[in-house]
Amino acid sequence: MNILKNIRRSAALLVLLAAAASAAQTTNLNGAGATFPYPIYSKWFDDYRQARPDVQINYQSIGSGGGIRQITARTVDFGATDGPMTDKQLFAVDGKILHLPTVLGAVVPVFNVKGLSELNLSGEVLADIFLGKVRMWNDKALADLNPGVELPSAPITVVHRSDGSGTTYCFVDYLSKVSPGWLKGVGRGTSVNWPVGLGGKGNEGVSSMVKGMPGAIGYVELIYAKQNGIAYASVRNKAGRFVSADIEAVTAAAAASSRTMPADFRVSITDAPGEKAYPISTYTWLLVYQKNTAPRGEILKGFLRWMLKDGQKSAASLGYAPLPAEVAVKVAAAAETLR
Numbered sequence: 001m002n003i004l005k006n007i008r009r010s011a012a013l014l015v016l017l018a019a020a021a022s023a024a025q026t027t028n029l030n031g032a033g034a035t036f037p038y039p040i041y042s043k044w045f046d047d048y049r050q051a052r053p054d055v056q057i058n059y060q061s062i063g064s065g066g067g068i069r070q071i072t073a074r075t076v077d078f079g080a081t082d083g084p085m086t087d088k089q090l091f092a093v094d095g096k097i098l099h100l101p102t103v104l105g106a107v108v109p110v111f112n113v114k115g116l117s118e119l120n121l122s123g124e125v126l127a128d129i130f131l132g133k134v135r136m137w138n139d140k141a142l143a144d145l146n147p148g149v150e151l152p153s154a155p156i157t158v159v160h161r162s163d164g165s166g167t168t169y170c171f172v173d174y175l176s177k178v179s180p181g182w183l184k185g186v187g188r189g190t191s192v193n194w195p196v197g198l199g200g201k202g203n204e205g206v207s208s209m210v211k212g213m214p215g216a217i218g219y220v221e222l223i224y225a226k227q228n229g230i231a232y233a234s235v236r237n238k239a240g241r242f243v244s245a246d247i248e249a250v251t252a253a254a255a256a257s258s259r260t261m262p263a264d265f266r267v268s269i270t271d272a273p274g275e276k277a278y279p280i281s282t283y284t285w286l287l288v289y290q291k292n293t294a295p296r297g298e299i300l301k302g303f304l305r306w307m308l309k310d311g312q313k314s315a316a317s318l319g320y321a322p323l324p325a326e327v328a329v330k331v332a333a334a335a336e337t338l339r
Contacts, residue, residue, distance in 0.1 A: 025054055026053075026054055026055070026056050027054060027055055027056070027295065027296075027299055028056045028057075028058060029055065029056070029057045029058070029077045029078070029296065029299060029300065029303075030057075030058050030059075030060075030076045030077050031057065031058070031059045031060070031067075031076050031077060031078040031079065031080060031286075032059065032060040032061075032062050032066055032067050032070045032071075032076050032079060032080070033060075033061075033062065033063070033064055033066060033067020033068070033070070033071075033079045033080030033081055033166075033287070034061070034063065034064045034067055034080040034081050034082050034165075034166045034167075034284055035061045035062075035063055035165070035167070035202040035203040035204065035221070036064075036082045036105060036107075036165075036166055036167050036170075036203060036221040036282075036284055037080060037082070037102060037103060037105065037221075037284045037320070038059070038061040038203075039223050039227075039318050039319075040102075040103055040223075040314070040315060040318050040320050041059055041080070041102075042059070043314055043318065044307060044311045044314070045057040045058075045059060047310075047311070047314070048303055048306055048307075048311075051306065051310075052302070052306075055299055055302075055303070057303065059080075061202065061204075062163075062202075063161075063163040063164050063165045063166075063190075063201075063202060064080070064081035064082050064083050064164060064165055064166030064167075064169065064190050065163060065164015065165065065190045065191060066163070066164060067079035067080045067081050067287065068081055068085055068089060068164075068190075068287070071093075071097065071287045071288075071289075072089070072092065072093050074094075074289075077288075077292070077296055077300065078286050078287060078288045078300065079286070079287035079288075080284065080285070080286055080287065081166045081190075081284070081285055081287060082105075082165075082166020082167055082169060082170055082282055082283075082284045082285070083165075083166040083168075083169025083170065083173075083189075083190045084099055084265075084266035084267075084285065085097065085099070085266075085287070095289050095290070095291055096289065096290040096291070097287050097288065097289055097290070098264075098265075098287070098288050098289075098290055098334055098335075098337075098338075099264055099265045099266055099285040099286075099287060100265065100285060100286045100287075100288060100304065100331055100334060100335060101265050101283040101284070101285055101323055101327060101331055102283075102284055102285065102286055102307060102311075102323070103283075103284060103312070103315045103320040103321065103322060103323065104250050104251070104253075104254055104269075104281060104282065104283055104284070104320060104321040104322075104323070105221055105222060105223070105250065105281070105282060105284060105319070105320050105321070106221070106222045106245035106246075106249070106250050106278050106280060106281050106282075107167055107170045107171050107174075107219050107220070107221060107222075107280045107281075107282065108219065108220065108221075108222050108225050108232035108233070108235075108245045108280070109121055109126060109217060109218070109219055109232060109233045109235065110206075110207070110210050110217070110218050110219065110220055110225050110230045110231065110232045110233075111210070111216065111217045111218075111230075111231055111232070111233060112210050112211060112212075112213060112214055112215065112216045112217075112230065112231070113137060113151075113152060113154070113214070113215065113231075114152070114214060115150075115152075116149070116151070116152075116231065117231050118149075118231070118233075118234070119146060119149075119231070119233040119234070120145045120146050120233065120234050120235075120236065120242045121142075121145060121233045121234070121235050121236070122145060122178075122235070122236040123174060123175060123177075123178030123179060123235065123236065123271070123279065124178055124179050125141045125142060125145060126175065126235070127175045127178065127179035127181060127182040128141065128179075128181075129156060129158065129217060130158055130160070130175070130182075130194070130195070130196070130197065131181060131182065131185065131186070131195050131196070132158070132195050132196035134156065135155060135156055136153060136154065136155060136156060137151045137152050137153070137154050137155075137156055137215065138151040138152060138153045138154075145236075154214075154215050155215055156215060156216075156217055157197070157198065157213055157215050157216040157217070158194075158196050158197030158198070158216075158217060158218070159197060159198050159199075159200055159206050159209045159210050159213070159216050159217065159218035160194050160197045160198070160199055160200070160206070160218065160219070161199065161200065161201070161202075161205075161206060162199025162200060162201050162205070163191075163201050163202065164190040164191045165190055165191070165202075166190060166282070166284065167203060167219065167220065167221055168189075168190055168191065168192065168219075169188065169189060169190045169282075170270060170280060170281075170282040171219045171280060172186065172187070172188045172189065172192055173188045173268055173270050174270035174271055174279060174280045175188075176188045177270060177271040178271060178279075200218070203220045203221050203224040204224065206218045206219065206220050206224075207220050207224045207225070207227075207228045207230060208228075210230055211228055211229075211230050219280075222245050222319045223318055223319040223320070226319055232244075232245065235278065235279050235280060236279075237271075237272075237274070237275075237277050237278065237279040238271055238272065238273050238274075238277070238279065239273070239274065239275040239277070241275055241276075243276065243277065243278045243279070244278075245278045245280075245281075246278070247316050247319070247320070247321045248276065249276055249277060249278035249281070250278055250281045250320075250321040251321045251324070252272075252274050252276040252277040252278070253269045253270075253272040253274070253277040253278055253279070253281035254269050254272070254281065254283070254321070254324055254327075255272075255274060255277075255324070256269070256272050256273050256274060256277075257269055257272070258324035258326045258327050259326050261326070261327055261330060265283070265285065265330075265331070265334070267283065268282075269281050269282060269283065270282065286304075288300055288338065290337055290338060290339065291338075291339055292338060292339070297338045297339050298338075300338055301335055301336065301338045304331075304332075304335040304338075305332070305335065308323070308328050308331060308332050308335070312328070
């Protein structure tokens with residue numbers, strides 16, 4: 001009996017030692033930032049863990065502003081943003097940060113109006129709603145865009161982000177291009193002074209508020225609208241066509257810039273030309289230092305290689321558009337400069 005107990009104790013000890021050895025061999029990478037790509041990043045990090053059990057990637061979905069702050073302070077191994085860092089922000093960084101595009105996505109105007117599942121919007125009217133100039137759902141400006149649709153005589157409740165957000169940057173970047181009033185009065189940025197409305201934290205917070213408030217309108221990344229079953233509007237593009245956000249429309253928005261992508265990858269594709277282009281589309285970026293503490297640089301490089309080859313295959317299943325081939329080649333070359 002004592003022999004059997006000793007065998008069991010030895011086996012248990014071996015299991016504990018093996019677990020400890022495995023934990024010791026695992027490298028943890030920590031990242032934080034944009035909520036916009038959180039669904040695809042969660043899948044990628046889980047999938048990469050299956051391919052590389054020795055690497056654990058942890059990610060906090062705190063908004064692009066938080067991601068920029070944390071990568072600047074070097075409290076994370078990588079940041080994530082949907083709004084590129086400004087020259088001023090990059091100048092304040094101790095070291096060179098690379099903006100590496102990962103996927104493309106769409107920001108959609110979501111709404112909660114009883115009996116209404118489809119809606120057409122223009123950038124000008126959308127700007128006037130968020131400026132507080134269009135306050136009722138049956139306003140003539142909305143009625144003119146939606147002939148034959150019975151719009152209720154009900155007040156509009158505007159919902160926007162309360163945190164620093166790349167989703168906000170994409171949205172207000174678009175409004176700044178199509179509305180002189182918005183450009184002059186509010187402008188663009190990851191955080192702006194909203195003229196009207198209620199604030200929600202993250203895409204999750206805005207989705208929840210719009211879904212729970214009759215008469216509300218807000219803006220979220222496409223996958224959040226789909227996952228929460230919230231109606232979203234078609235938006236009139238530069239060619240004058242009302243386009244609903246989907247992978248094809250986002251890819252079309254990127255087409256014009258894919259061959260002329262700037263070397264630092266900081267590009268805006270809102271209000272892009274093309275009949276099929278969805279006008280509120282954007283890249284999303286990982287922010288990584290070109291020079292990293294060993295062995296983190298090589299581990300990051302390994303993940304980026306995997307992301308560009310295998311990770312792109314799962315983008316469409318979550319409502320994101322994969323990188324155009326020309327852009328992926330350029331990103332791969334930039335990723336190889338990590339050291």
